[in-house]
Amino acid sequence: MPRVLSETDVADFRDRLCEAAERLFAERGPDAVTMRQLAADLGVSPMTPYRYFEDKDDILAAVRVSAFNRFAEALEKARDSVSGARARGAAVGEAYVNFGLEHPHAYKLMFDSNQPHIEKYPELVAAGQRAQKTMTGYIEDAMAEGLVDGDALQIGLMNWAAIHGAVILELSGMLPPGGAHRICRGFDSALMRGALPRDRDAHRQV
Template structure:
């Protein structure tokens, strides 16, 4: 008779499966990875992963959801710990770059991969929205203190696009190591000067 799995058993296997899938998805691309290969990575029968996830898209959505939530938590925590609008903006930028280079596989799957059926996963949609909101919150701080003016969503998008571009270029070996770390400060300062509230 099969052993009855506890919630902890289920959570542990799901986490191990997602860890293996994340690595293989980045190395080979999701299309080149099979459920059978994932089962082999964990030393279980080919049908075992189906007890925990419907299919590969389900696994990918779980990985990306977890990634967006962890990313948002890191940026939210950095913002909460800093004092003053400028310090909050700098802390968010630093947390962004730190997360990207500490979790490069997760970062790539979060942002560099299109999942056409994303809308089928409400938790993924929620987590992605939460991550986007971290790009607006620090700008709201700047506006509230009279440091910056303009549309927070547009300003946040400019910052996000710029830093993401630096991160991806450095990850691809197109920029020297440490460039994103140095340049995100310059981007923030330049944005701040160009969007400074007029007295």
């Protein structure tokens, strides 16, 4: 019987290729991420990656899964680092903005690359949802503590959308340094005040 790749061999190669792809993307732009260049970086022939990935789109999906998982990890770490829904919201928001600004390429890979046929990559969907869960979940905590009132998921999505927008704006140079953090905090406090439970007509909101 011939030599057979172990599962860790496959996983190792996939990891190394994803690293190379992200480095190429960050250092030399999206056009530099070619199958031939990736293969050259790993010291293999241009067709070898096809033993480990379906096609180039599959590589992009794997790189994005990796980025989403690191992102989710950062958010979860921030969430678990403090207690109390109010502090958690602030910590997660700050961690979100920090990640986006410190890893702009990973952030763009996650949210800026419009990958068609996402449904073909359940791992990617799962990794994305893992990140989303932390972004929207702490609103439920805030609601349980009576800090906000209304539809938890909707408020969470609003919050997420706004923070994402702020990060995108700062990454594209449309805000002064620190602008995203400031917007994020301002939005947070405004929304919190706006979504405060009120004695009479709170049910009407959102």
